[in-house]
Amino acid sequence: MKFGESDFGDLLASAEQLTADIDGGRAGDLPRVERSLRHILDSGQSLLSSTSNRGNQDAKASILLGSRGVDLPSLSTRIDSIQQTDLIQQTEATPCTDIAGFLKSERENAILSLLEETKKETQETMEKLHWDSVYREWETDKQRILAAVAGGGADPGLADLTIARGEITRLHDTNLGGKSSLSNLELQYAKKVVQYNQTVALGGVRPDLMGSFKSLFPEEVDQEISVLWEYASKMADLPSSRPSADVVSRARSFLESSYTKFIKLTVFSNLTNAGLGGIPGNYHLVRSFLNVRVPATQPGLDDGLVDGVPVWALIYYCLRCGDLNAACEGARQAGPGLGDIHTLLQELKSSNGTRLSPQTESMVRIQYRRSVRQSSDPFKRAVYCVLAACDPQEEHSEIATSLDDYLWLKLCQVRDEESGDSLTLPGLQTLLSEEYGESHFNASEQPLLYFQVLFLTGQFETALDFLFRTGDPLSVHAVHLALALFELNLLKLPDSIQAPLISRESSDKSPSRRLNVARLVILFVKHFESTDPREALQYYYFLREMKGGRSSNLFMSCVGELVLESREFDLLLGQLMPDGSRTPGLVDKFGDLVDTGKIIEFVAADSEDKGLLEDAVQLYDLAKKHARVVELLNKLLSQVIAQPPISESNRDRLQRQAINIARRYKNMGVSGGKDSTLTLFLLLDLATFFDLYHAGRSTEALDTLERVKVVPLNQSDVDYLVSGFKLLDDSVRRNIPDVLLAAMSILHNQYKTQPHSSVRDKARCLISYAGMIPYRLPGDTTSRLVQMEVLMS
Incomplete structure (x- = not known):
């Protein structure tokens, strides 16, 4: 298309005149135009010709960067000039007589030196920041790997260590209407958690979370798990400081009540041989049990019989059932020959069954070393060891035929003071968890037995870590047992939520450990938070008083991650109405304890x-x-x-x-x-x-x-x-x-x-x-x- 040359010439002349006026300062407030129209036209045609010669790449780059306000040709020219120019170029030597030139040269050298120094410092700073970032990432990955491999359970960042849960995925009724990743067992626990949190959020008296979980497993439904929650409940009323004497007392009480049930079951299963009779009480129950289990003619039994059964066996099993009255009755009926034992049992009974006085224990230990140790009656030796903690290293293998018997005997010999060959609770804990360990107790084949050993000796954190590492379904029980103990303030927690699942602080005495409940909950929730956000929210609520995460409050951080992961904004946080009000979300159900805003x-x-x-x-x-x-x-x-x-x-x-x-x-x-x-x-x-x-x-x-x-x-x-x-x-x-x-x-x-x-x-x-x-x-x-x-x- 042609256009009139006179019109374009007039326009060009006007533009040049305008440029001249601006340069001459006669344009008033007119702004300075960087390019004339001729320059603009030449630049446009030059760009057009270069585009046609070199293809569409430069044009596409110009369009892309130009849409962001970047002049690509000018930028490329500047970059080329910078790349071809050495930052440090020493100025030409100037004669000493040329003062102005000398000062100018010194000034330029100083500026260039400063630039070079700044460049060097910037490079060093960037390199330091880079390696600091790499180190932090490595430390984070290392902690995750250690927590997953040694500390228990799958880590969210390690997909290859995550437990496969495809086989337990099932449907249940939710507002989301989709698949749930919760197993049947997890869903039962989750319902109890929801009920508990609802009551807590209302500000009332906290319900018994331990008892609520325990009610899920009556003995006739699952005997092993029922026993687990039974001895956990025995420990529930411990003071938060967990004194050794209280731990030992409650552990012994559980073992004694369990053995009483065992004796009853044995007797009632053999009523013909037991000869129980109609008189109630543990004395007659133990006597009937001995009629079944320990023949009166068994060689190596000292001091004769009482009611047709060996007297030392009768006293031992009465003590094993935790009944001092029955033991006293057996010693009394044995006559003057067991008068000393009767006196010791009476003294023990007067101290509420805790222990003999230190003076009495010393006398009994001397007697044990002089004569009783050589006795051929294993029950007699065991009674002396139970009463006065004689010879803690003795295993009593003849009568301690089960793990419960062994553990009870060791707990009876625990004393608070560290003197001589006495056995303290930390010493017993070290013996069982570190010297013997998992392999000794065949923990891989019998995990609940080893868990019992650790738990009943007060090693709650180590026990829970072990149970969590065993995998489903025991790991599910471990998480909820940890929550129940956490709500009772019976767990030792690390100073930092970034700690591994199980750890030890420098101030802790061996074999004490700390359990990272925050990490335990997050690991457990991770596999179902995207499909079951309402249940995940309930578990995160346990972390509301912990500090850490991307926010100062761990609960807020976890909820933030949950919202972004599940994308359930309306369900969790509420929804805006046309009038600008917000409908309550699931977070609001926690009441004033949580600031939803x-x-x-x-x-x-x-x-x-x-x-x-x-x-x-x-x-x-x-x-x-x-x-x-x-x-x-x-x-x-x-x-x-x-x-x-x-x-x-x-x-x-x-x-x-x-x-x-x-x-x-x-x-x-x-x-x-x-x-x-x-x-x-x-x-x-x-x-x-x-x-x-x-x-x-x-x-x-x-x-x-x-x-x-x-x-x-x-x-x-x-x-x-x-x-x-x-x-x-x-x-x-x-x-x-x-x-x-x-x-x-x-x-x-x-x-x-x-x-x-x-x-x-x-x-x-x-x-x-x-x-x-x-x-x-x-x-x-x-x-x-x-x-x-x-x-x-």
């Missing part, structure tokens, strides 16, 4: 930090942080408004969300900040302009653009809009190149159909505006604008 705000900030800006907008809106909602919406909209409107696209979704929020804020009178709100409405207007432009509705698009007053379509608006450009938000300024191109394209198409001078005048206004604003337009944008404007001349 702070949790929502934390989750929103966490989403923003992770780059999930759309989620952050929704969450900030839920938290009533209106200013932040508008700021993020502006940021998101500025990236997509120039794109074609495609249904259900990212642009379409953001535009609808922004319109709904803007309308709601306007109706409610909510302010998101004056400038930010104006920017939001301006971006929505520009989005409408681009909708019309892409739909081919040119006239309506230009009307919208003229009403918005972002770029000038009249000569009288050029100076005003140029001066107001610096007041525009960056989210608007970044879209000015696309607005100019779209507007110029509309004008060019109109001129082709109806070549009126008014259309050409509007195009010149756009060109003038593009050249005068203090914003470096992409080179490709400039050349296209000039080309379309020239084609209308």
Whole structure:
């Protein structure tokens, strides 16, 4: 297409005259134009020719970077010049007589030296930061690996160590209506957890969580697990300091009551041989048991018989059942020959069954070493060892035929003082857990027995760690047993939640350990939090008083991760209503003990930090942080408004969300900040302009653009809009190149159909505006604008 040379010559002359006026200072307040129109035209044609010669790569790069306000040709030139220039170039030597030159040289050398030193320090700092980051990542991975392999259970970051749970996935009724990852056992426990937390959240008296869990496993349903919760319940009323004497007393009480049940079962199963009779009491029960188990004619039994049974066996089994009265009765009926033992039993009975006086114990031990140790009656030796803790190293293998018997005998010999060959509780713990260990007790084949050994000797943390490492279903019991003990303040916790599952502080005495309950809960919940967020939330509630995580409160951190993982914003945090109110979510059910607003705000900030800006907008809106909602919406909209409107696209979704929020804020009178709100409405207007432009509705698009007053379509608006450009938000300024191109394209198409001078005048206004604003337009944008404007001349 040809155009009149006289018209272009006049335009060129006017432009050169304008440039001369500016250079001469006669232009008043006119801003300085960096390039003349000839330069702009030459640059555009040069870029066009280079694009056609080298293909589309440079053009695509220019369009991509130009849409972000980057002038690629200028940037490439600068980078080339920097790469070809040595930062440190010593100035030429100057004669000493040239003072001005010498001072200039010294000044330049000082500046260059400072630059080089700064460069070196920056490199060293960056290298240090890099290696610090690598070290921290390695330490984190190392802790995860140690926790997973040695500390128990699967770690969330180690997929290869995670227990496969595909076979236990099942359906149960939830509001989510999908598959649950909770097993039948886990679901039973979860229901009890929900009931407990509901009562706690209401602020009433805390229910018995231990008893609630225990009720799930009556003896007729699961005898082994019933026994586990039975001796756990025995320990439930311990003081939080867990004194050795109290631990021993409760452990012995459980073992004695269990043995009494065993004797009854044996007797009632052999009533013919037992000869029980009708007299109640443990004395007659033990005598009947001996009729079945210990023949009166057994060799090696001393001091004769009582009621037809060996007297020392009778006394021992009465003590084994924890009945001192029955033991006293047996010694009394034995006559004067056992008078000393009767006296000892009476003294022990008067001390509430705790222990003999130190003086009496010393006398009994002397007697044991002098004569009793050589006795052929194993029951006699065992009675002396039980009464006065004689010879703690003796195993009593003839009568301690079960682990319970062995453990009871050892607990009877525990004393608080560390003197001579006495056995203390820490000493017994070390013997069982470290010297003997899992292999000695065949723990892999009988995990519940080894757990019992550890638990009844007060090693709760080590016992729970072992049980958790055994895998399902015992690991599930371990988690809930840990929660029950944690609520009773009976567990020793590490100082940091980042500690391994089982650890020891420098101040702890061997074999004491600490259990990281936070890590235990998180490991347990990890496998079902995405499918069962309501249950996961209940377990995280146990961590509400712990400090740590991305927030100062671990519960808030876990809830934040849960919300982002499950994407159940409405279910967990509530939903906004049209009037701006928020419906309660599951977190609100915890009452005043949990600040839902702070949790929502934390989750929103966490989403923003992770780059999930759309989620952050929704969450900030839920938290009533209106200013932040508008700021993020502006940021998101500025990236997509120039794109074609495609249904259900990212642009379409953001535009609808922004319109709904803007309308709601306007109706409610909510302010998101004056400038930010104006920017939001301006971006929505520009989005409408681009909708019309892409739909081919040119006239309506230009009307919208003229009403918005972002770029000038009249000569009288050029100076005003140029001066107001610096007041525009960056989210608007970044879209000015696309607005100019779209507007110029509309004008060019109109001129082709109806070549009126008014259309050409509007195009010149756009060109003038593009050249005068203090914003470096992409080179490709400039050349296209000039080309379309020239084609209308």
